[in-house]
Amino acid sequence: MKRISSLMVRICSFALLLAFGLAASANPPNILFIISDDLGTNGVGYLGNPEVRTPAVDALAARSLSLERMYVASPSCAPSRGAMLSGIMPARNGAEPNHTYVRNDVRQLPSYMRELGYEIAAIGKIQHGKAGGADFDHEDRAISPETIGKVDDFLAARDSTKPLLLMVGIRDPHTPWPTPTFEHYNDASLTLPPRFLDTPESRARFASYYSDVEMMDHQVAATLEAAEKYLGPETIIFFTSDHGAQLPFGKWNNYESSLRVPTLVYWPGVTKPGTKSGALMSFVDWVPTLIEIAGGEPPASGYADGQIDGRSIIGVLRGETKRHRDYVFGTNSSAAHHTYPLRSVVNERYRYVRNVYPELNFTVQTDHNPKAGGHALWRSWVKLAQTDPAARTFVWDYHQRPAEELYDLHADPTERTNLAGDPAHAQTLRKLRAVTDGWIRQSGDQLRMYGRPMDVLLPVDN
Secondary structure (H helix, E strand, C coil), X not given: CHHHHHHHHHHHHHHHHHHHHHHHHHCCCCEEEEEECCCCHHHCHHHCCCCCCCHHHXXXXXXXXXXXXXXXXXXXXXXXHHHHHHCXXXXXXXXXXXXXXXXXXXXXXXXXXXXXXXXXXXXXXXCCCCCCCCCCCEEECCCCCCCCCHHHHHHHHCCCCCCEEEEEEECCCCCCCCCCCCCCCCHHHCCCCCCCCCCHHHHHHHHHHHHHHHHHHHHHHHHHHHHHHHCCCCCXXXXXXXXXXXXXXXXXXXXHHHHECCCEEECCCCCCCCEEECCCEEHHHHHHHHHHHCCCCCCCECCCCCCECCCCCHHHHCCCCCCCCCCEEEEECCCHHHCCCEEEEECXXXXXXXXXXXXXXXXXXXXXXXXXXXXXXXXXXXXXXXXCHHHHHHHHHHHCCCCEEEEECCCCCCCCCCCCCCHHHHHHHHHHHHHHHHHHHHHCCCCCCCCXXXXXXXXXXX
């Protein structure tokens, strides 16, 4: 009799769980995913920068969970977004150099969400490349500060009973940046990053960057207003960026200012307003997380065919755990003006960077391309280096990078002191070197170089 009673309890419990699951999946939530372009963690007010004005993002942060250690897979547009849409790192998904797409045989987010009954729309810059890409139900890549109303127009005209995943890609603050648009960004009063040379051109560049960030914030405000009006207050909202700003030691590098991005999650009734998480996370984690929020079962995480690199962060979002990953990996394999392969790993305390071919000159758009935005900044640094020995060493070290770099993020959050040659940190160096080697081997990373490395345009003799 006890066996029968116990069996009945289990059957009833299973029935209740099944009924609850069906009821929950009967009303899957609308999801708004906003991604800005080239926005580093120093470009938003809520992360501690009092000089830049981002009232819409800051207001969203006040009612959201801030994921303070979210890292992109690669510090350039196409590989970062390809990893975000596939849940797979660039060396495995095919979108390794910039301006490329994930291979056609790799499943991407729209396919998973469509299978779960969702309509998937992309407005603005979500994927990046010359041809092909993920198959959205609706896609319009051309938005700007003047045409951000397309988000409102799409939602107003939409006639569907399906839940919606709306991905909005705001191009700002990608270059070109405007001549400082807002008078409150006074060049002379701005605080420059520690890893920066102070010249008038440096200050003018930061004023332009902050102006473009503020233009981004206006577009975030318009997008949030449209979502509130048409999708309702229960919409789950994500806000993030594809990598750091196009400034020296930012985009195309593998430092904190390159790979760590502002990330907010507003999930009514689940995330707590104004809270923070320091759990280590990767951009490849977005795919399994969104699948699980939509009521699906994420693919397995691993290196076999059909497996992804991502792991759902839903446990962190629900407050069930404070940890997610022990290590997060980063890459750079871009081409053209930034042919300089990089691999890196970060754990709770340390960042390890491997300059795959240290015999090459490190060059990117800013220091090499005379037509690039910010090249005047670089020329001012080279000019200063002609008379200032410290500046000369700084510029030389920028181009000539060691085989390995190691930074203690607790003691040195701006990564100014390379500890790779310090005997006191030899054990940490060996550990992170081995972790990186293992990851490269397991993932089948070929450490490819896409293009010819650039010569230094404005050489500085040290």
